[in-house]
Amino acid sequence: MVLTGDQVALLSQLLDQALPLDKDGRERWLRALSPEYQALEPALRQALLSAGAGASVTLPTSEGAGDLSVMALGLRAGQRIGPYQLVRELGAGGMAVVWLAQRAGEASGREVALKLPLMSRLRRDLAGRFARECDILAKLEHPNIARMYEAGVSADGLPYLALEYVEGKPLTSWCDAHQLGLRERLELFLQVLDAVHYAHGRQVVHRDLKPSNLLVTSWGQVRLLDFGVGKMLADGQDVVRTDLTQVYGRMLTPDYASPEQLQGTVISAASDIYALGVVLYELLVGERPYRRKSESSPVPLEQAIKVAQIRKPSTQVQATAAATRATTREKLVRRLRGDLDAIVLKALAKHPKDRYSSAVAFSSDVKRYLNGDRVEADSDRPTVRFGRFLERHPFSTATTVTLIAAAIELTAQNQNDWAHAVHAYVDQVAARTATLFSRWRSDEPTKRPH
Structure with a gap:
């Protein structure tokens, strides 16, 4: 079966779903494939069988798509990849497998997470450019980014990335x-x-x-x-x-x-x-x-x-x-x-x-x-602006409401009925403001400083 580059990318995504399943689960998964993926079923079965047997399988591709050998599935502890010796597998997906590794011959050597592409064999003419590009990416030095120490290609053509191992x-x-x-x-x-x-x-x-x-x-x-x-x-x-x-x-x-x-x-x-x-x-x-x-x-x-x-x-x-x-x-x-x-x-x-x-x-x-x-x-939401204003200025808000009430009371001495009604209304506004502010604060388990 000949696969295009796009089909290989889709195949990788589907393998991500199937690889974690056991043998019976993989079979059920294959039978449940949507109609649009039926054409990929033979290639999927071939790749999954190889993964189960630890063997290597070559998937044919269209001209120019490159050599897509699933060659990292048969690795074992103790095997050498470039200067690194594999210790144990950390995880695998449809695109790559990651191993815990140490520099060979160094008993107390630095542990790295060695990432190996599952579906690519790097062409020899790209090896130098691949390594140079990885050197650029290795310059990402930030306390919250796991560093890439180096990149290279093994003697049999398998590219690898040596990354900082993070527990x-x-x-x-x-x-x-x-x-x-x-x-x-x-x-x-x-x-x-x-x-x-x-x-x-x-x-x-x-x-x-x-x-x-x-x-x-x-x-x-x-x-x-x-x-x-x-x-x-x-x-x-x-x-x-x-x-x-x-x-x-x-x-x-x-x-x-x-x-x-x-x-x-x-x-x-x-x-x-x-x-x-x-x-x-x-x-x-x-x-x-x-x-x-x-x-x-x-x-x-x-x-x-x-x-x-x-x-x-x-x-x-x-x-x-x-x-x-x-x-x-x-x-x-x-x-x-x-x-x-x-x-x-x-x-x-x-x-x-x-x-x-x-x-x-x-x-x-x-x-x-x-x-x-x-x-x-x-x-632009007015309720948000009002709530934030109350939170930032609770005392000035209360003071303003009190002053408004006092001003109304002083200017309405000869209009007792009207003043009484307005005063009651101001009291209601103040009470509602206090309630709103209380509810606003109660939703926060810790005080948010300004």
Whole structure:
């Protein structure tokens, strides 16, 4: 069977779904394939059989698509890949397998996460350019980014990336395990935004931001993984197709992919902003904006991402999610409604130009929310402005109401009935103001400093 480059990219996405399943599960998954994927079933069966047997299999491709040998599936502990000796497998997906490795011959050598593409054999004439490009990406030095130490090609032609090995848990899992409230979750998310802004400033787009690529260490530091397989931006902020990205293909996870990624159009930093919007949505309510109805087919999900209206986070709160955020469902809904809904929806806008212009703009709005200031995403709602004013100026508001009441009373001495009515009305306004302010504050588990 001859596969085109696009079919190989789709095959990789489908393998991501099937590889974690056992033998019976894979068979059921294959039988449940949607009609549009039936043509790929022989290639999928071949790849899954090879994965189960630990063997290597070659998938034929169209001319010019390159040699797509699934050659990293038969690896074993102790095997040498370049200067590294494999220790144990850390994980595998449809695009790559990652091993814990050490430099061979060094008993106390530095441990690395060695990433190996499953479906590519680097052509010899590209080896030098591949290594040079990886050297550029290795210059991403930021406390919240896992470093790429080096890249190379093994003696038999297998390309590899040696990345910093990070022991941690995915961002969403770590927050849930520690039952973090919204403030703590948002503060961790700010670390992510800072790292992404740094990378964008160096013309690197991640393209696959998701919780499993955002690990939190035991001391609470977020580390971003897999920037080594991102894409480089041109001067016009469009993605440049490079040797490195040709090796790794279409790197995306449909649940976190932007509409333009799924449509195969121009990718920019705005694509990462969208993915971060999905991550924030999940951080806040424990759900993603769209639910996949069938695990065997990403097509309905992709269609929803392209055209369906996103539900506000505040409308998707479950009691169990509220409990893992150290609050009640009712309080969580109130805290999400308004500012946080607006922030998330702006990041998830269908059109890139309608999203935050940068990761730092996204970060600034999150900080405004944490500081009790008006957020740019929803700056025109009068109820928001009034509530924020009460929070920032509670005593001056009360004083103003009192002075108004006194002034009315002094100027209405000869109109007792009218003055009495107005005075009663002012008392009602003051009482309602105090009640509103009290409710506003009660929704916050901790005081938000100005």
